[in-house]
Each structure stands twice: as structure tokens, then as C-alpha cells.
Amino acid sequence: xxxxxxxxxxxxxxxxxxxxxxxxxxxxxxxxxxxxxxxxxxxxxxxxxxxxxxxxxxxxxxxxxxxxxxxxxxxxxxxxxxxxxxxxxxxxxxxxxxxxxxxxxxxxxxxxxxxxxxxxxxxxxxxxxxxxxxxxxxxxxxxxxxxxxxxxxxxxxxxxxxxxxxxxxxxxxxxxxxxxxxxxxxxxxxxxxxxxxxxxxxxxxxxxxxxxxxxxxxxxxxxxxxxxxxxxxxxxxxxxxxxxxxxxxxxxxxxxxxxxxxxxxxxxxxxxxxxxxxxxxxxxxxxxxxxxxxxxxxxxxxxxxxxxxxxxxxxx
Amino acid sequence: xxxxxxxxxxxxxxxxxxxxxxxxxxxxxxxxxxxxxxxxxxxxxxxxxxxxxxxxxxxxxxxxxxxxxxxxxxxxxxxxxxxxxxxxxxxxxxxxxxxxxxxxxxxxxxxxxxxxxxxxxxxxxxxxxxxxxxxxxxxxxxxxxxxxxxxxxxxxxxxxxxxxxxxxxxxxxxxxxxxxxxxxxxxxxxxxxxxxxxxxxxxxxxxxxxxxxxxxxxxxxxxxxxxxxxxxxxxxxxxxxxxxxxxxxxxxxxxxxxxxxxxxxxxxxxxxxxxxxxxxxxxxxxxxxxxxxxxxxxxxxxxxxxxxxxxxxxxx
Numbered sequence: 001x002x003x004x005x006x007x008x009x010x011x012x013x014x015x016x017x018x019x020x021x022x023x024x025x026x027x028x029x030x031x032x033x034x035x036x037x038x039x040x041x042x043x044x045x046x047x048x049x050x051x052x053x054x055x056x057x058x059x060x061x062x063x064x065x066x067x068x069x070x071x072x073x074x075x076x077x078x079x080x081x082x083x084x085x086x087x088x089x090x091x092x093x094x095x096x097x098x099x100x101x102x103x104x105x106x107x108x109x110x111x112x113x114x115x116x117x118x119x120x121x122x123x124x125x126x127x128x129x130x131x132x133x134x135x136x137x138x139x140x141x142x143x144x145x146x147x148x149x150x151x152x153x154x155x156x157x158x159x160x161x162x163x164x165x166x167x168x169x170x171x172x173x174x175x176x177x178x179x180x181x182x183x184x185x186x187x188x189x190x191x192x193x194x195x196x197x198x199x200x201x202x203x204x205x206x207x208x209x210x211x212x213x214x215x216x217x218x219x220x221x222x223x224x225x226x227x228x229x230x231x232x233x234x235x236x237x238x239x240x241x242x243x244x245x246x247x248x249x250x251x252x253x254x255x256x257x258x259x260x261x262x263x264x265x266x267x268x269x270x271x272x273x274x275x276x277x278x279x280x281x282x283x284x285x286x287x288x289x290x291x292x293x294x295x296x297x298x299x300x301x302x303x304x305x306x307x308x309x310x311x312x313x314x315x316x
Numbered sequence: 317x318x319x320x321x322x323x324x325x326x327x328x329x330x331x332x333x334x335x336x337x338x339x340x341x342x343x344x345x346x347x348x349x350x351x352x353x354x355x356x357x358x359x360x361x362x363x364x365x366x367x368x369x370x371x372x373x374x375x376x377x378x379x380x381x382x383x384x385x386x387x388x389x390x391x392x393x394x395x396x397x398x399x400x401x402x403x404x405x406x407x408x409x410x411x412x413x414x415x416x417x418x419x420x421x422x423x424x425x426x427x428x429x430x431x432x433x434x435x436x437x438x439x440x441x442x443x444x445x446x447x448x449x450x451x452x453x454x455x456x457x458x459x460x461x462x463x464x465x466x467x468x469x470x471x472x473x474x475x476x477x478x479x480x481x482x483x484x485x486x487x488x489x490x491x492x493x494x495x496x497x498x499x500x501x502x503x504x505x506x507x508x509x510x511x512x513x514x515x516x517x518x519x520x521x522x523x524x525x526x527x528x529x530x531x532x533x534x535x536x537x538x539x540x541x542x543x544x545x546x547x548x549x550x551x552x553x554x555x556x557x558x559x560x561x562x563x564x565x566x567x568x569x570x571x572x573x574x575x576x577x578x579x580x581x582x583x584x585x586x587x588x589x590x591x592x593x594x595x596x597x598x599x600x601x602x603x604x605x606x607x608x609x610x611x612x613x614x615x616x617x618x619x620x621x622x623x624x625x626x627x628x629x630x631x632x
Contacts, residue, residue: 001338005331011324019317024619034444041452042619118487125491128350129482136357136477140470147467148521154460155523161452166445171434175441190526204520205464207471210506303340303358 002063006056013052020045033178037164040184044157044191051149051195058142065135072127079120083113144203149195151205156191160184318379322372329368336361349494353480356500360473360507367465374458381451388443395436399429460519465511467521472507476500 020042027038090106163180336358343354406422479496 001331001335005328005335008324008327008331012321012328015317015321015324019321020619022317030444031441034448038448039619046619115487122485122487122489125347126482126484128346129480132350132354133477133480133482137474140473140477143473144467144470147463147470151460151463151467151519151521152523154456154463155521157456157459158453159523159525161449161456164445164449166442166449168442169438171431171438173438187525191523193526194523203467204522205467205471206520207468207475207507207510209475209503210509303336303355303362 002059002066006059006063009052009056009059013049013056016049016052017046020049031175031178033163033165033175033180036178036181036184037160040160040188041157043188044153044160047191047195048150048153051146051153055142055146059139062135062139062142065131065138069128069131069135072124072131076120076124079113079117083110083117086110086113141200144205145198145200148203148205149198152194152198153191156187156194159187159190163187318375318382322375322379325368325372325375329365329372332365332368333362336365347491347494349479349481349491349496352494352497352500353476356476356504357473359504360469360476363507363511364466364469367462367469371458371462375455378451378455378458381447381454385444385447385451388440388447392436392440395429395433399426399433402426402429457516460521461514461516464519464521465514468510468514469507472503472510475503475506479503 023045024039024042027035027042029035030038086106086109090103090110093100093103093106163184165175165178167175169175339361340355340358343351343358345351346354402422402425406419406426409416409419409422479500481491481494485491
């Protein structure tokens, strides 16, 4: 899933740059002002394509981090299985040979397995939360930066358009000579500066919360740092858990994400066996009871059961 | 080109919604807080997909408007051809039969053709500028709105993450019961409100111009309206030219753009014959002489000749 999305985003970036090139080429045939402005617009649109590529790299960091949760999930399974296996053995033995001395041995083994399992589940719980927050914080930070930069480019694009002389001429009348080269260069330079100088601390778009209720923050420690709105670095995401056997130390795959992205050909998403889960969940009244309808953008329900993919002409 | 881009953007939107669904489904298996938050994150990401779709619709308006310029370009060609043909006929006749009475007739015809051509060229010049500005103003307005909305969603996503309790638990310890349902619903509601209430006049990201030089605005009249930063509607883009024969009245295709998008299967981009043009332009020293290097995002030159498409692992 995530990889499909990334491939499509990559395509968008590539085609965006192609569109930019074509615009620039087309404009060459036109009068000086149109030619200059289309070339500069091409530069801006090309830059959008470049930013789209950068966003994909960051999205991949998010993906790898989320994927690590699944790795932990599967690493916890053997511990669960082992506990179950010993429990079964004891039950079987108690039925067949209730006085077997093996029972005591197995019961001691079960205590150890249970202890291990408790650690495993605690680690899973801790790591899932840590990674989930780190991954999405990273994605949202990247998305915010990407979006604000695109909005900046849109604004500078509009400045460029003002240099096109669209005063109608009458037949035979010649337009005044174009003298906007310096101005258009300046706009591109201003845009470049604005993009270079963008920092999260100066993000312009604010997602304000209403004072609907006393909204409790449930996190502290690491969570608080994230909630300050500071950027999060995934560089330290592989630090070892403060306690535990280290058996499920998350994969070292995050650091060299670019390398991974190149090797990592197969699909490994976190949603295998989804169909089965959906069906089971749908029958599970307790779980769904607290899920009240959520409306966003006119859809009246939560995420599941949404009607998707209206037919759109372009894809035919 | 533009259509390829739109198809890829469409794919991104569709896959984004799929990713959102999978996230929500995966989270169902987790503890209450993780389950609630992943479902709500799914709602936000799904909404990004919906916005991506809306952006495509607006991008299509831009595309149709830009395409109309090409339609005008091709409609001017017969007028140019006719003038050339008469000129040739006169030259031939003057060589073969210098006293032919036809010459006078043809010369009168040439005067008429030249008049028509003057009108045609003026119309082309006027319409090209008008449509170019309208199309890109529309695209940039749409891009700005889209980007700012995505940035809003990113911010609300970060608020949601704060509801995940990532305080590490020790083995055997149970987490406090999750009580964030109201808060997470509130965040989604706030996000919905923020998106609904977004208006261009309140756009947060500002593309400021430096005071590098006295930047002259070259437009007035219609141009000034656009430069106020107001939204532009393409609804009036088909109004007839204030003067002229009406021979090149732009296609009526813009109004019903959605209908067009469905019919409009073939590629009709503005850049046919690009290869030939590139070659010719590359040799044309005069044209390129005023194009000083533009740097944006670390590329040292203008748009043409940029090195593109670094190899990226994901597309293999």
C-alpha cells in the first residue's frame, strides 16, 4: 500500500517536471514577456516536482518506522505460542498421567514463559506507541513543510504572472518592450530564499484547537517533547529499550533507509490478512460501539464503510 | 503531459485513501487508545485523498484553459498561410507576366489578408496573455488552497498523536484506561471546521517580495484585479473578445469541464513537435542570451538542460 502510494507520488513528481519543461519550451515561441514568464513558471513548477521527490524520501522514513511495528508484532508471536504450547502440554499430561514428575518441570517452565511473555507484551505495547507517534509525527512534519513550501511557490507564481502584460492591443499596435527580466529573476530569487529559509518554527498555517472541553494530554516524557510542536528526528528511533531482554530490538533498518528502499523490493505492508480481520471486526459489536460517526468533508461515517472511487473520466 | 500528471495525481489520491483504510483496519487489533487514534488518523489521511481529488478537478480547469491557447494558435495559422500564399502568387506572376492585370487584384487581396492577419495576431497576443494568466492564477490559487489545507490536516494529525499514551509500562503493568474519545472526536471536528472555513483571504502562507529593485507592475485593468490576490473565477473566461472578427472565439469547452474531461480521451497537449523546437531553440543564441542562470533548489541553470530523473530504487 504505502509503496504503491510512493510509486504514484514519484510518478507525479516526474511528470510535474516534464510539464514544467514543456511549458518552458512552448513559451520560447512567444513574445518576450510570455517567453520569460513561462520559463520562470517552468522553474517554479519544476521545483514543485523536486519537492515532491524530497517528500517521498521523508515519507519512506515514515513507512520504514511504521513497518518496524509489524516486525515487533511478529517477533512477539513465538513467545505467545510457547506459552500456549506449555499450557497444552500440562493439560494433556494431567489427563494422561496426573502424577508425572514432568508436570512440575513444565509448570516451572510455564512460569518462566509467562514472565517472558509479559515482558514481550509490554515491549510491544511500548514500542508500538513509540513508533506510531514517531512515524506519524515525522510524516506530518514532512507534510506540513512540503505543503507550506508549495503554498509559497504558488504565491510567487502569482507574482510572476503580474509581469505579463495583458493589456489588450489593437491590430497593428505593438506592445511596449518587455522590461521584466530583472523583476522575474528577483521573484525566483525571493522564492528560493523563502524555501531555503523555511523552518518549522515559523510555519504559518496553525491548526488551532477549540476549547470544546478540557482536553487532557495523555502523554508525558517523550510525548511532551513531541507535543511542543518541535520537529522530531527519527535518527534516535533505534535506541534500545530502557529495559527488557533485547530480544525484540527493533530492526536496524531505519538508519540507512535509502539503502533499504533500494533493496526492499517485495511488498511488506502491515495489513496482511486484512479481509479476515474486517469480517471479524464487523461482527464485533463491543469494539464498534464506541465509534461514533465522524464527519469530515461531508462523509457521515468513520473511515470504514466509506464509499470510494467514484468513477472519474480521466482514468478510463 | 498534463493528462499524465492528472492520472498520476488521481492514483495518489486513490492510494492515499487505501492507506488510510488499512491504517484504520490495522489499528483495530490494538489497544483502545491506539485503535481510536489510528482510526482518526485514517480519517485525516482519507481526507487528504479527497482533497487530492478536488485539486485534480481544479487542475483540469487550468489544463483546459491553457489548451485553449493552443487552439487559438492553430486557428491563426490559416491566416498566416493565406498571406504567404498571396505574396508568393504575386512574386511568381511578376516574374512570369509582369503586366498581368491579375497582379493588381492580388495586391488588393494581399492588403485585405494583411489586415486580417494583423487582427489575428493581435487576438492571439491578447488571448494568449489573458488565458495564460487566468490558467496559472487558477492553478496557483488551487495549489495554495490545497497546500494550506494539507498543512492544517498535518497539524491536527499531530494533535491526535498527543492522545496516544506512550509512557512506557513495565511488564505486567496495565495502562490507565483510555479516555480520549471525546478529545479525538473534537480534534476531527476542529479539523473539519478549519477546512470548511478556509478562505483565500485568510491564507496563512505569504510569499513576500524583497525590495530588491523598483519592480514595475506591467499590468493594469484586468491584471490589477488578479494581482490583488483575489481568487479568480474561470467562469467568465469565455467572454468574447472586445473587438475582432470573432473568428477565433475560444472554444466553449471550459464551462463544462467535467463533461469534457470524460469525453476527452486523446492527448492534445500544447507541446507537439517539441523536439524540433528544442533543437532549433538551442541553436538560437539571441534568444538564450538574456536567460541568465536561475538557481532554485540548488540547480544552477534555467529550466532547459536540467538533469532529471535520478535513479530511485522504488521505481525498479
